[in-house]
Amino acid sequence: MMAVNRLFRTCPSTGLVYHEAAEKLIRWNAVAGVVSLLVGGILALLVTLTRWPAVHLLPADWFYLVLTAHGLDMLVFWIIFFEIAVLYFAAAVLLKCRLATPRIAWVAFWLMILGAIINNVAVFRGDSSVMFTSYAPMGAHPAFYLGLILFAVGALVACFVFFGTLVIAKSERTYTGSVPLVTFGAVTAAIIAVFTIASGAIILIPTFLWSLGLVAHIDSLMYRTVWWAFGHSSQQINVAAHVSVWYAIAGVVFGAKPMSEKVSRTAFFLYICFLQLASAHHLLADPGLTSNWKIFNTSYAMYLAVLASMVHGLTVPGAIEVAQREKGYNRGLFEWLRKAPWSHPSFSAMFLSLIGFGFLGGISGVMMGTEQLNLIIHNTIYVPGHFHATVVIGTTLAFMGLTYFLIPTLFRREMMFPGMAKWQPYVFGLGMMSFSLFMMGAGTLGVPRRHWDMTFAGNALGYEFPGTAYLMMGIMGISGIAAIIGGIMYLLITVGSVFLGKKIATPDFKYVAAKDGVAPKPAPQPAFGASGHGASIGMAGFVAPGTFVLALVFLTSFILYYFVNWKYLSTVWPLS
Template identity: 35%
Template sequence: MMTVEMKLSRKEAKLSMAHMWVAFISLLIGGLMGLLQTLVRTGKVTLPFGIDYYQVLTVHGVILALVLTTFFIIGFQTTLMSKTVGMTDRQRKLGWLAFWVMTIGTIITAIMILLGEASVLYTFYAPLAAHPLFYIGLTLVIVGTWIVCFVNFHQLYKWKKQHPGEKSPLLAFMVVINMLIWFVATLGVAATVLLQFIPWSMGIVDDIDILLSRTLFWYFGHPLVYFWLLPAYMAWYAIIPKILGGKLFSDGLARLSFILFLLFSIPVGFHHQLLEPGIDPLWKYIQVVLTFAVVIPSLLTAFSMFAVFESTGRAKGFNSLFGWFKALPWKDVRFLAPMVGMIAFIPGGAGGLINASNQLNQVVHNTIWVTGHFHITVATTVMLTFFGISYWLIPVLTGRKLDAKTNRLGIIQTIVWTVGMIFMSGSMHIAGLLGAPRRSSFSEYGGTEQATEWIGYQFAQAIGGTILFIGILLMIYTFLYMTFFAPKGEEEFPIAEEEEEASPTPAIFENWKLWIGVMAVLILFAYTIPLIDIIENAPPGSSPFKWPIGRG
């Protein structure tokens, strides 16, 4: 049985709330940039004051995909760790240090983008070059997250020392898995930024090895998706059952699914590079196979969640085949928003399989289909779950109640967001199948004959973008209301207990040396020989960190 005895202190709540402020400010800025993009792509709107389309595109990607998600996740996970294993004064001070390092890095990066010195998109592919401060800012953000990683690791380590032989709290276990994935994955992007991009952008070296830089980025880039997704899984597994009035289906199954994500989320970056020369097809094939292995923990999660839904409904007396579906609390936004996110993950996951398939990827590669996929997974599944978390988490952090007004606003916001994303993501998928390119403004293809097939879908994206921005404004208003105006009181921190008759969790699931070792072996297997090949087969006369293409 899972019991939670820790009380979240006001000092810990203040730290988590600081992260939430950055996340929601990022939502507003990034959402505005997204709206401007969709309007520009209709060909009827031009950006004022000489603002470049790719400048707006970079702000949108960096602020939403990196800043918003990272700050929200760390803020959320900070509360989970404080609630389940506790936080010392020293750990909290390190948490504040990490917050300010990340925030300073974010500000530096944002300034460079807004000054037009870093219109390189959030993937910052070479040979696109940004001001050195852009890369330095990104490095500070990563360093700040590393501090958080080691705080979380130490929190669980200290708890285990104080509770020898006991099973660690499930949510703390999940947080440590997610931060392990993040730490190991960011080693790749840190290496390419520190050893390639910063020396290159400062003129210390003249050239950059483009294939190596892209490979190191995607070593990080795909695990980033699971860093976004796993906090949503935490809520699905361990919080939603409590909101339903039920219990966790299986502690062991939940831990197994997270272990599988740890093993298979990192050695799969080549499936983003299927059309790039210089990587042996055999290694692309191996990493595609490993990519498809990640389907297993997702299916385990789907099974677990619907088992919770059905068992909870039947316990409430709904015993017909699908009668339990009626027992779900559809009028509770804490459930509704994440549930819509779960449903969206069905087509989102199917799209992910298409992207990861060598043959099917040929059809959609570098089209706006890929952008639509990100919007249905990250911007729908993940964000709606994050919104659902916010409706109870913000009141917990601010000492207020989730009242009827907050719940009503949340339901409206969820519906608005869902409708907007149907227009946005749906039209992106269709336009992508027709060949519409991603990352491109209307001015680059508006005069082509093929563009006439896409223009209707571009307007649909603009409609979706407008609706989504209304949803963002609703969310910002609700956030401010929950923070300052909702009735004062004590809101429940919903953490589910395990079913009494559940099978015991195997002790091997907490053998950290084993699972980290297996992860390291898989990464070395998937990347060692390909990286050696990339370095050895670089153009004559170039170093491992140079490729004579220049900085154009």
């Protein structure tokens, strides 16, 4: 029988139990993610300085190359490496279980590393500046697709290591009852990931063969339809993952308990049923698909995935409000929020992530996903404005908040530069909010995305954008620099702490060669006896009235902005 590593360590400050192999894998995946973030961040600086019209740094060929690499290193490599770390954490650590098949998990890790390197090399060779979307029939070097395929296979294997760990936890009874909500959210992310990667295989493998000359033709509409089943679903992995991280941080910082497990879990379940197929909203301006198809597939008639996000957007701060009110901050509508630990970087990162994702990313996402409104938004710089709000403020900032929690407990190092850490989420988060907002503003004036020169210099037929568009692109540039400074602060703190931070010792822990039975199977965990929130908190029968008011503010902004866009649409040329 194969030796099973049962070596565990209990974190003295958090009480979390780390399996040795899992701990190492979580660290390495997180580090690989942060390295990708560093590369992607340098590229972000170059992209921003080129699209800022007053600077216009790079020449056209380098701009398109760097933009391609920026998209891939951030959206694919940084986020997915970190997500694999989150998956292993949610399974092995939260369930106090050993990680299934660590060796296969290492194979997955190295496949992902190899794929990321091959893909980056292909882009930096200069003949694969096809953007993140690589729309056929524009072709890249075969290594471009091969790198992505290898990375995706690695990620798929890692998802199955995660599922395997759930099976082991159940059979070795490391927990009783249901898995924690954060783990449930991670399961959601992993299920969507399997669907996503399968769609990626369906489109990227034929495209790879086409780039080798083995397949004659790739239809552009077929490519976009299937590619977005991959491209959009991968963003739903991010949503499921960062919502789980919000719940986790609310639990860590406040001991907040979900208001209702039933509601939160059902909302996650709605993501599985309704989100990952909704990639149709990328095709609303395409020929060859009917309006019926577009309307149904972008909304499933009910926008239940939007509903799910609106539910999480209420229940996460709601849980925090209840926890704070139970601690005694029960006065008025917002004492709980005023007395929140605003200088705790995990909390401030999580809260800014929630606000930015909802107000900027969520609302703009629904605008773009409305069949007719898409006409006045499609492929303008509004689109990257939207997804920088969802993926950078939503996902990246939430992951940054989680990192501040992981440095002491996972890396066992004291955090360096704690004073800078207090400010980091604000610099990054507010910079990014302004960046997204002004991108969207410029987009409503028609400024195109993925475009080297909005001035059309030297072009007799060029379009002269209004001065406001230049102003907004300038503010976007300045805000982008602020966000990049926030990113540098994050990298200084994390890299500094992980490599140079003061070590934190775990009592009675030393590494021993892994053999079967080094440690006994962990004893079954008793269920936690927590009290439900009593009727003594809140107002007017609402336990979280402040959150409810915030939710209504959100809804009002949503409704107003939605109808402002319809009003704007009604002024453009009639089309049918």
